[in-house]
Amino acid sequence: MVFECHGHIILDGVAYTGAVARHTDGIDEAFIRQNLEACRANGVVFYRDGGDKHGVSVFAKSIAGEYGIDYRTSAYIIHKKGYYGGMFGRAFENMSEYRQLVAEAERLGADFIKITASGMLDFRSGGVVAGPMMTGEDLCEMVSIAHGEGFSVMIHANGADNIRRAAESCADSIEHGFYMDITALRMVAHTGAVWIPTCATVANLIGSGQYDDNVLQRILNGHKATLSEAVSIGVPVACGIDAGASHVHQGRGTLDELAILESIGIDPSPGNRRIEEVFKRKC
Secondary structure (H helix, E strand, C coil), rough: EEEEEEEEECCCCCCCCHHHCCCCCCCCCCHHHHHHHHCCCCCCCCEEEEECCHHHHHHHHHHHHHHHCEEEEECCCEEEEECCCCCCCCCCHHHHHHHHHHHHHCCCCCCCEEEEEECCHHHCCCCCEEECHHHHHHHHHHHHHHCCCCCEEEEECHHHHHHHHHHHHCCCEEEEECCCCCCHHHHHHHCCCCECCCCCCCCCCCCCCCHHHHHHHHHHHHHHHHHHHHHHCCCCCCCCEEECCCCCCCCCHHHHHHHHHHHCCCCCCHHHHHHHHHCCCCC
């Protein structure tokens, strides 16, 4: 069985702007059905969607059963104002507003909460982690609030300190996790959080001409080495590819990720099952 543990069904694997524009005047049902069919055709039976601002993932969940897919969604990302997450999310300035966003996600039928601890990798600047970083205190309070409402939490985090803070906050899963070091690895192992490493988001860019291949290969090699170490100390790894991101097509991209994990001796099945269980609605 093929699990996609981190996707965005709103995207097409080509360009964010064009994909999102399809839904500005209402959800493009034909496009979403096309993406769900691509997932089904590639054997995907489970899809965990990080959400979007247009209600597309919530709609996809309502029809995914027709394609034999167990579909979970956060409805949208929740991020602090001025921090990464605006492309898919809603912002808060204080914890009162954050609580309101958690309540709204529940009203929309969210299965879990997604928050961001850091930005994305800026490949044009050598792969640095862009943007401001959340404090450990804020992350701990946010996760505690979500857990108190019965939700599990996925945290987007890159950079060793951000990953460590995400793990210390008792996040249920760490998304991406680029530049994880041994201290962060041990913290993730200690808490039992599942790591979704999204290797193919980097691997599939190599040779595209979009960025410097040397930068991309360096990042990918380091990520794969860290994954091997993670498994050796008991960090559960699940298969998720940020499906729909640039050069990561729905369905097919998940198989790309599986191939990378298998090439370094990782069976994601136990991590997949953990995600399936932990991220069911209202823990």
